[in-house]
Amino acid sequence: MSLDNIQLSPFLLQELYKNALVDIDFRQPGAKSLKPDMLLFLGKNQKNISVIVNEENVLYLPDESLSFLIGILDACKLSLSDIALINFGKNKDINYKILQEKFKPGIILFFGVEPALLEFPLQFPHYQLQSYASQTYLSAPSLGLLAADKQQKQQLWTSLKKLFSI
Secondary structure, three states: OOHHHOOOOHHHHHHHOOOOOOOOOOOOOOOOOOOHHHOOEEOOOOOOEEEEEOOOOOOOOOHHHHHHHHHHHHHOOOOHHHEEEEEOOOOOOOOHHHHHHHHOOOEEEEEOOOHHHHOOOOOOOOOOOEEEOOEEEEEEOOHHHHHHOHHHHHHHHHHHHHHHOO
C-alpha cells in the first residue's frame, strides 16, 4: 500500500481536522451588507437606465409583465440590453447608494416601487419626470396594473415621450 492511495473514513477526517476546517471568525452577512457585485439584475445596462420593479414570487418579472416591458422599451427605441432590470423583491437590501455605485444610472424608472424603499433622497408623484443629481426619475404603478389600465398606460406614454424625446 502506497501513501498516495490512503483512504480515510469521514469520521476519521472529521476527528483529524475538527479545529482546522472551522472558521471561528466567520460571520453571516448582515441585513445591510449587500455588495454591488451581489445584485441580481437582467440586462446589460448599456445606456445606464435602471428599471426597478417589485415582484416577490419571480426572479425578475412574470412573463406577461416582461412582455409588456419589452413593448414599452421597443416603443422607446430601447431593448433589454440597454437597461438594468432590478427586482427589489429579490434584492431587498438595495438602496440608493448601492444603485449608484453599481449601475451609475442616468435614468431610473420605478414600476410599483416607492423610491423611499430604496432610501432615495426625494419623493415625487407617479408620471412626473423628476431631475436630481444629473439623473431623471420616473415613477409609475406596477407593470401588471399598467397593462390592464388604458388611462394609466397613456399617462406613462406621455411621460416616456418627454423623457426619451420621442
